[in-house]
Amino acid sequence: MKAMGYYRSLPISDPESLVDLDLPDPQPGAHDLLVEVRAVSVNPVDVKVRAGKAPEAGQPKVLGWDASGVVRAVGAGVTLFKPGERVWYAGSLLRPGTNSELHLVDERLVGRMPEKLNFAEAAALPLTSLTAWELLFDRLGAAEGTTNAAAKAAGSQPQTLLVIGAAGGVGSILVQLARQLTGLTVIGTASRPETVQWVKDLGAHHVIDHTKPLAEELRRIGFAGVDLIASLNQTDRHFDQIVEAILPQGRVGLIDDPELFDFRKLKAKSVSLHWELMYTRSMFSTHDQIRQHEILNRVASLIDAGVLRTTLNETLGTINAANLRRAHALIETNRARGKIVLEGF
Numbered sequence: 358m359k360a361m362g363y364y365r366s367l368p369i370s371d372p373e374s375l376v377d378l379d380l381p382d383p384q385p386g387a388h389d390l391l392v393e394v395r396a397v398s399v400n401p402v403d404v405k406v407r408a409g410k411a412p413e414a415g416q417p418k419v420l421g422w423d424a425s426g427v428v429r430a431v432g433a434g435v436t437l438f439k440p441g442e443r444v445w446y447a448g449s450l451l452r453p454g455t456n457s458e459l460h461l462v463d464e465r466l467v468g469r470m471p472e473k474l475n476f477a478e479a480a481a482l483p484l485t486s487l488t489a490w491e492l493l494f495d496r497l498g499a500a501e502g503t504t505n506a507a508a509k510a511a512g513s514q515p516q517t518l519l520v521i522g523a524a525g526g527v528g529s530i531l532v533q534l535a536r537q538l539t540g541l542t543v544i545g546t547a548s549r550p551e552t553v554q555w556v557k558d559l560g561a562h563h564v565i566d567h568t569k570p571l572a573e574e575l576r577r578i579g580f581a582g583v584d585l586i587a588s589l590n591q592t593d594r595h596f597d598q599i600v601e602a603i604l605p606q607g608r609v610g611l612i613d614d615p616e617l618f619d620f621r622k623l624k625a626k627s628v629s630l631h632w633e634l635m636y637t638r639s640m641f642s643t644h645d646q647i648r649q650h651e652i653l654n655r656v657a658s659l660i661d662a663g664v665l666r667t668t669l670n671e672t673l674g675t676i677n678a679a680n681l682r683r684a685h686a687l688i689e690t691n692r693a694r695g696k697i698v699l700e701g702f
Contacts, residue, residue, distance in 0.1 A: 358382050359702055360457035361678045362417035366408055369685045374407065377678045378417055382459055387434035389461045392444060396480035396700040397455050397676060398423040398669075399684035400526060405614070406450075407685065420681075421456035422448045425470055425479035435464050437650065443470040445653060447484035449639035456681060458702055465646040466639055468653020471660040474667055481669040481696035482530065486656045487635040487649055488612060489531035493518075493539075496610045496631035497585045501538050517542045517580060519602065521567055522589035524552035526696045527612060529559055529668035531587060536560030537664050544575070544583065552694050567591075571598040583607065590691065593618050603628050670695030676702055 360378040367374040385391045403420045412418035425445040428438050438444065446467040448455060470479045493499045499518070518535050522528050523545025535543045537560065545556040546567035556564045565574035575583065582604040588595060593615035600622045603609055609623070610631040620630055638646045659665045671687075674680045676699045684697045 358458040359676075360417075360419050361421075361676070361681050362412075362419040362454075362456065363407060364412060364415075364417055366411050369404075369407075369682055369689060372682075375420075375678045375681050375685070376417075378419070380417075380419075380457065383453075383461045385430055385432040385435075385461055387432045388463050388465065389432040390428050390435065390438055390444065390464050390467060391430040392424065392426040392460045392462060393429050394424050394426045394455055394458060394460050394676070395476035396425050396698055397421050398480045398482075398484070398526075398696045398698045399681065399688055400484055401688055402450075402484075403454075404685050404688045419453040419456055421454035422450070423480050423482075423484045424448065424455035424460060424462075425476045425483075426460070429459070431464070437464045438467065443476075444468065445470045445479045445483050445657075447487055447635065447649075450636045451640060456676065463639070463646070464650070466649050468650055469657055471657040473661050477672050477698045477700040478667040478669050480698050480700070481526075481667050482656065482660075483653060484635065485526040485530045485668065485696065487652055488527050488633060489534055490652050490656070491635055492527075492587055492610050492612065492631075492633040493531060493534055496633050497587065497608050499535065499539050499541060499585065502540075516540070516585065517544060517583040518585045518587065519571070519575070519583040520545045520561070520587045520589065521571070521595055521599075522591070523547055523556045523559075523561060523564070524694050525589060526668060527589050528587075529555070529695050530665070531589075532556060532559040532561050533665050536562075537659070541585070544578070544580070546571070546574075549692075555694055567595065571595060572601040575602055586610070587612075589613065591615075597622070600626075600628075668695040669698055672698045672700055674699060676700065 360380045518541040524547045544563045545561035547553045548568045586609045588611040596618040605626045
């Protein structure tokens with residue numbers, strides 16, 4: 358089968374940083390689906406692994422985790438899917454990636470693909486949807502279904518959510534989930550006219566500029582602070598502003614890999630700090646791995662109902678090493694809006 362990977366960690370400008378491969382077809386284990394990959398998206402995790410994790414000597418490493426495709430075969434213990442069904446998923450960090458014609462994935466990590474999306478539109482969403490859902494509901498403890506009107510009727514103020522880096526892949530779906538499924542007042546950050554408009558179009562009530570002090574920007578739009586903060590990139594750069602902006606007894610969630618910062622600064626406000634890594638369930642074989650199957654099915658239903666939309670921004674052509682290098686280079690600029698997808702072989 359065709360695949361793309363690397364033998365050495367090299368700058369993305371080097372033609373050898375990602376190369377085309379010819380690998381044997383994989384065979385499914387008991388709980389595996391063998392998927393014909395139709396489209397993949399590129400995420401910051403692809404870039405981080407390529408730059409920082411050298412493959413075993415002589416063995417290529419295949420990257421890629423987001424995928425949409427069609428089930429070709431199933432393992433003996435599979436009960437959730439049948440050959441011929443369209444699926445989407447983000448897979449596991451511990452297995453070969455999706456940048457290949459055929460791919461193996463545990464059925465518990467897979468959802469049915471939305472009926473209203475094509476393969477490219479679908480491939481943009483699994484990793485970011487799982488990350489955003491787990492961050493919003495599991496880590497930050499947002500309540501699904503609570504409305505601003507209900508909060509006011511109960512005599513309390515509607516809670517506020519600040520999304521730092523709202524125009525990126527995770528931010529683009531997190532803003533939608535928070536606006537459509539909760540009563541949170543959603544404040545996103547963006548710094549360019551096109552990303553500001555993108556975040557507004559996704560449903561944010563307000564958009565502020567993360568190149569300026571966040572606390573000052575919040576006061577400019579009438580907020581003394583916020584109850585919840587989702588920091589999606591450059592947390593170390595923004596940390597002192599996060600400490601100032603978070604309200605007492607608030608919650609902060611992050612997904613990036615910041616340099617060291619002094620978390621003791623959160624103590625005075627009794628603020629809790631939460632990490633989100635959507636690969637935790639698959640990496641540690643947790644008892645609730647099937648929760649990712651359930652989340653993806655729920656997101657698919659919301660998309661088919663017109664509640665959520667794809668965050669696909671750009672399709673860079675077919676799945677090959679040259680196009681993947683272009684995608685990695687774009688991700689490395691930290692200026693991507695939405696998701697970058699490759700489709701077909």
